[in-house]
Amino acid sequence: MSKKLTTREDNYSNWYNELVGKADLAEHSEVRGCMVIKPHGFAIWEKMQRSLDDMFKETGHVNAYFPIFIPKSYFSKEASHVEGFAKECAVVTHYRLKTDPETGEVVVDETAKLEEELIVRPTSETIIWNTYKGWIQSYRDLPILVNQWANVVRWEMRTRLFLRTAEFLWQEGHTAHATKQEAISEAEQMLDVYATFAEEWMAMPVIKGVKTESERFAGALDTYCIEALMQDGKALQAGTSHFLGQNFAKAFDVKYVNKEGKEEYVWATSWGVSTRLIGGLIMTHSDDNGLVLPPKLAPIQVAIVPIYRSMEQLEQLQDKLKPLVAELKKRKISVVFDDDDNRKPGWKFAEYEMKGVPIRLAMGPRDLENNTIELARRDTLEKTNVSFENVADTVEGLLETIQSDMLAKARAYRDSNMHNADTWEEFTDIIANKGGFVSAHWDGTSETEEQIKQKTKATIRCIPLENKKESGKCILTGNPSEQRVLFAKAY
Amino acid sequence: MSKKLTTREDNYSNWYNELVGKADLAEHSEVRGCMVIKPHGFAIWEKMQRSLDDMFKETGHVNAYFPIFIPKSYFSKEASHVEGFAKECAVVTHYRLKTDPETGEVVVDETAKLEEELIVRPTSETIIWNTYKGWIQSYRDLPILVNQWANVVRWEMRTRLFLRTAEFLWQEGHTAHATKQEAISEAEQMLDVYATFAEEWMAMPVIKGVKTESERFAGALDTYCIEALMQDGKALQAGTSHFLGQNFAKAFDVKYVNKEGKEEYVWATSWGVSTRLIGGLIMTHSDDNGLVLPPKLAPIQVAIVPIYRSMEQLEQLQDKLKPLVAELKKRKISVVFDDDDNRKPGWKFAEYEMKGVPIRLAMGPRDLENNTIELARRDTLEKTNVSFENVADTVEGLLETIQSDMLAKARAYRDSNMHNADTWEEFTDIIANKGGFVSAHWDGTSETEEQIKQKTKATIRCIPLENKKESGKCILTGNPSEQRVLFAKAY
Numbered sequence: 001m002s003k004k005l006t007t008r009e010d011n012y013s014n015w016y017n018e019l020v021g022k023a024d025l026a027e028h029s030e031v032r033g034c035m036v037i038k039p040h041g042f043a044i045w046e047k048m049q050r051s052l053d054d055m056f057k058e059t060g061h062v063n064a065y066f067p068i069f070i071p072k073s074y075f076s077k078e079a080s081h082v083e084g085f086a087k088e089c090a091v092v093t094h095y096r097l098k099t100d101p102e103t104g105e106v107v108v109d110e111t112a113k114l115e116e117e118l119i120v121r122p123t124s125e126t127i128i129w130n131t132y133k134g135w136i137q138s139y140r141d142l143p144i145l146v147n148q149w150a151n152v153v154r155w156e157m158r159t160r161l162f163l164r165t166a167e168f169l170w171q172e173g174h175t176a177h178a179t180k181q182e183a184i185s186e187a188e189q190m191l192d193v194y195a196t197f198a199e200e201w202m203a204m205p206v207i208k209g210v211k212t213e214s215e216r217f218a219g220a221l222d223t224y225c226i227e228a229l230m231q232d233g234k235a236l237q238a239g240t241s242h243f244l245g246q247n248f249a250k251a252f253d254v255k256y257v258n259k260e261g262k263e264e265y266v267w268a269t270s271w272g273v274s275t276r277l278i279g280g281l282i283m284t285h286s287d288d289n290g291l292v293l294p295p296k297l298a299p300i301q302v303a304i305v306p307i308y309r310s311m312e313q314l315e316q317l318q319d320k321l322k323p324l325v326a327e328l329k330k331r332k333i334s335v336v337f338d339d340d341d342n343r344k345p346g347w348k349f350a351e352y353e354m355k356g357v358p359i360r361l362a363m364g365p366r367d368l369e370n371n372t373i374e375l376a377r378r379d380t381l382e383k384t385n386v387s388f389e390n391v392a393d394t395v396e397g398l399l400e401t402i403q404s405d406m407l408a409k410a411r412a413y414r415d416s417n418m419h420n421a422d423t424w425e426e427f428t429d430i431i432a433n434k435g436g437f438v439s440a441h442w443d444g445t446s447e448t449e450e451q452i453k454q455k456t457k458a459t460i461r462c463i464p465l466e467n468k469k470e471s472g473k474c475i476l477t478g479n480p481s482e483q484r485v486l487f488a489k490a491y
Numbered sequence: 492m493s494k495k496l497t498t499r500e501d502n503y504s505n506w507y508n509e510l511v512g513k514a515d516l517a518e519h520s521e522v523r524g525c526m527v528i529k530p531h532g533f534a535i536w537e538k539m540q541r542s543l544d545d546m547f548k549e550t551g552h553v554n555a556y557f558p559i560f561i562p563k564s565y566f567s568k569e570a571s572h573v574e575g576f577a578k579e580c581a582v583v584t585h586y587r588l589k590t591d592p593e594t595g596e597v598v599v600d601e602t603a604k605l606e607e608e609l610i611v612r613p614t615s616e617t618i619i620w621n622t623y624k625g626w627i628q629s630y631r632d633l634p635i636l637v638n639q640w641a642n643v644v645r646w647e648m649r650t651r652l653f654l655r656t657a658e659f660l661w662q663e664g665h666t667a668h669a670t671k672q673e674a675i676s677e678a679e680q681m682l683d684v685y686a687t688f689a690e691e692w693m694a695m696p697v698i699k700g701v702k703t704e705s706e707r708f709a710g711a712l713d714t715y716c717i718e719a720l721m722q723d724g725k726a727l728q729a730g731t732s733h734f735l736g737q738n739f740a741k742a743f744d745v746k747y748v749n750k751e752g753k754e755e756y757v758w759a760t761s762w763g764v765s766t767r768l769i770g771g772l773i774m775t776h777s778d779d780n781g782l783v784l785p786p787k788l789a790p791i792q793v794a795i796v797p798i799y800r801s802m803e804q805l806e807q808l809q810d811k812l813k814p815l816v817a818e819l820k821k822r823k824i825s826v827v828f829d830d831d832d833n834r835k836p837g838w839k840f841a842e843y844e845m846k847g848v849p850i851r852l853a854m855g856p857r858d859l860e861n862n863t864i865e866l867a868r869r870d871t872l873e874k875t876n877v878s879f880e881n882v883a884d885t886v887e888g889l890l891e892t893i894q895s896d897m898l899a900k901a902r903a904y905r906d907s908n909m910h911n912a913d914t915w916e917e918f919t920d921i922i923a924n925k926g927g928f929v930s931a932h933w934d935g936t937s938e939t940e941e942q943i944k945q946k947t948k949a950t951i952r953c954i955p956l957e958n959k960k961e962s963g964k965c966i967l968t969g970n971p972s973e974q975r976v977l978f979a980k981a982y
């Protein structure tokens with residue numbers, strides 16, 4: 001199997017698909033729309049999970065687990081939610097198979113039909129709020145700050161690995177509060193957690209904003225989001241945090257008695273990120289040679305390859321390098337010492353490059369003599385010979401440098417692809433020819449938003465949280481506008 | 492809500508159900524057979540997951556993720572597997588709902604019927620081996636040592652929280668090997684990992700053994716298991732590890748080219764433990780006051796309760812106790828300082844007792860004067876006043892003592908409920924009146940095994956791995972036998 005990728009310039013979409021396969025991140029299964037997350041891809045997800053989970057716990061959240069199945073009737077209880085969610089989903093109708101006595105085939109046992117169909121969760125607001133009803137009586141029971149790590153299913157006809165799949169993995173936070181303001185603060189706090197994670201761990205700069213009404217989550221009063229810019233100039237919604245008001249509390253009749261003894265409906269938020277983040281990570285940093293990973297999320301941070309012709313040379317290199325491996329491990333750096341005799345160094349170099357290992361070290365007999373080692377940076381592809389003395393310090397420092405350089409590079413790209421447009425011509429020209437984010441005035445109506453989408457395929461990604469008020473005229477209708485909003489074509 | 496439990500002597504089953512509810516571990520959802528794992532229960536599962544996952548990785552395994560849906564036809568491919576697994580399961584037949592224009596109700600869209608039904612995974616051998624076919628060509632691709640943390644569904648009519656639920660959480664390891672011996676060693680190794688985890692983390696002694704043919708996993712050549720004894724004298728199968736031979740490789744046509752260039756079928760194992768372990772943990776240690784947790788798996792290891800009448804006293808206690816909290820955290824001991832003014836100390840004591848917190852510390856104004864602190868051990872219910880000097884050392888040492896005392900106590904109970912029976916009368920008397928494990932001769936036939944089960948409800952839990960050969964006569968038929976096997980009534 002050739003390890004050569006289509007270049008990004010030739011065909012970004014093919015480049016992406018090939019990279020996901022060749023870097024051993026994921027593959028399509030034979031089950032329509034469902035992916036297999038391969039060990040290297042899953043190891044990245046585990047690193048993401050661990051750091052997000054730590055941040056959730058630091059902000060007072062605990063984990064729990066709710067059923068994968070939701071009775072069909074629950075979806076009818078919150079009117080706007082059913083419109084948004086109850087359509088394309090997996091429906092369980094039977095609970096038994098049997099062997100057909102005539103053909104010997106396995107068939108559905110028609111006598112085992114469920115009275116009420118069960119839906120494989122596309123999101124869990126309904127079943128969780130139905131459960132919270134039993135957990136909440138008084139203000140003493142609030143807030144509830146619960147998160148769930150789970151698989152969810154949304155039937156999709158056109159799928160792309162990580163970016164859009166029928167089944168995906170995610171976390172969904174579901175919180176219950178005594179007051180409106182506390183719920184809003186929670187939704188804002190979790191947006192900040194996501195933004196911090198995106199920038200500090202993924203080295204992916206994001207814009208924090210709020211969605212327009214038409215892009216809002218089904219059942220939310222406000223949807224906050226973080227938006228990132230991919231290398232092809234398209235935006236990616238990387239995480240959302242919803243202020244749900246009292247909609248679900250009213251739908252599932254969840255009230256609490258406040259300190260004054262009065263019954264009130266409970267206030268809610270929900271917030272989530274998914275394996276889609278891995279798609280964003282790939283499209284923020286990777287290059288024509290394969291995956292590029294920020295050190296903080298790299299399952300392998302350093303690969304060390306000995307180069308030898310004889311077993312004697314290998315032994316000398318092992319003696320020299322094993323203490324370095326131990327030293328790096330001691331510093332909590334994840335390192336692979338690859339002396340597998342079945343593969344040649346060139347094969348190994350290409351493999352670690354494809355898989356995005358941030359630092360590769362290689363040492364041969366000449367290096368042994370000179371007491372040097374070859375160091376290759378994955379992000380810049382630079383190679384240097386460095387002194388073997390203090391190489392652990394060099395590596396540790398370089399991992400930090402790579403992490404911050406990657407964020408700086410991604411931020412510079414994003415900033416240079418952030419344009420203002422003041423006329424419809426300018427706007428359509430940028431969307432069609434340059435890509436990136438376009439900051440422009442909009443008259444605030446869903447009709448105009450829809451027309452712009454129809455004409456250009458660009459959507460309003462968000463109204464940035466830190467937006468300055470500025471009067472202007474809508475890019476399409478010329479109607480008055482109070483502020484610019486952020487448009488882009490999006491994944 | 493009263494926190495008082497039915498006693499174990501009065502009704503063990505009610506005691507269990509009440510404890511699971513009152514210790515906030517889990518509850519039944521409105522979805523038949525599916526449980527909600529509440530934060531305290533889930534926190535225990537997270538601790539189990541973390542330590543098992545570390546052990547899996549130390550033994551060379553990596554995690555991955557496979558689809559939740561399995562095409563119905565896959566189950567027909569391995570003949571014995573379909574018999575054992577394809578029957579009671581959730582069947583997805585449609586992929587869309589719609590709003591009925593007449594009634595406004597949400598209904599299944601009959602036009603969105605799947606060509607082939609999808610089964611919600613009851614276990615993943617079939618879909619994983621169908622995937623491995625694409626991953627394995629040469630001996631260089633072996634072994635594959637993959638584990639998956641996932642939810643699975645087996646339709647159950649009679650459910651009990653943690654012990655038997657339609658949906659449960661588990662891990663399933665699926666490994667592929669070049670040789671038979673390597674696969675057998677892997678299955679044995681993972682059994683050892685489970686036994687170590689049960690004893691060192693859960694403080695639950697187990698017997699390692701192999702299942703008889705009739706109790707074997709569907710598709711396995713050998714099923715290894717660990718069996719524990721609950722307080723009511725019933726056994727619990729706590730984990731299984733299967734040597735699958737080449738059954739799944741043949742069913743899914745998975746071959747590799749060996750070093751000699753010859754094609755061979757791949758050898759397989761699978762192994763799993765589930766949230767059922769939490770049921771085993773409860774029934775090994777807990778008492779009539781609630782949950783008792785071994786320190787290594789306790790989400791909260793130490794609870795500190797200040798006892799005060801005035802805000803001034805509270806402040807003095809906070810000044811005294813906050814440095815202790817910090818010191819315990821520094822030692823990686825998970826500690827709660829509970830100065831919640833909405834609850835009284837008595838309420839808090841009962842709550843931490845119910846939830847199984849291993850050590851509770853309480854300090855009042857008199858203790859402040861004397862420089863002492865009250866220390867309560869959850870496992871023995873002993874209370875002592877100890878010097879505040881070095882209390883962190885005292886606590887740290889005591890956590891270790893509790894962990895080993897709990898294992899010793901459980902082992903003593905298990906050993907004293909391990910009986911030999913040499914006649915049918917003795918056998919039935921022990922099974923009916925004493926419970927526990929009964930070691931007895933059996934003629935090796937499935938017919939006899941089934942008859943014993945019909946007559947006594949006891950099943951052969953396992954043939955212990957470290958069994959001495961000993962000729963004797965079958966307890967039921969009098970036919971010759973080479974060794975004793977272990978009988979018990981079981982969960």
Ligand SMILES: [Zn+2]
Nearest residue numbers: 416418419420
């Ligand atoms: Zn510009």
Ligand SMILES: [Zn+2]
Nearest residue numbers: 907909910911
């Ligand atoms: Zn005895």
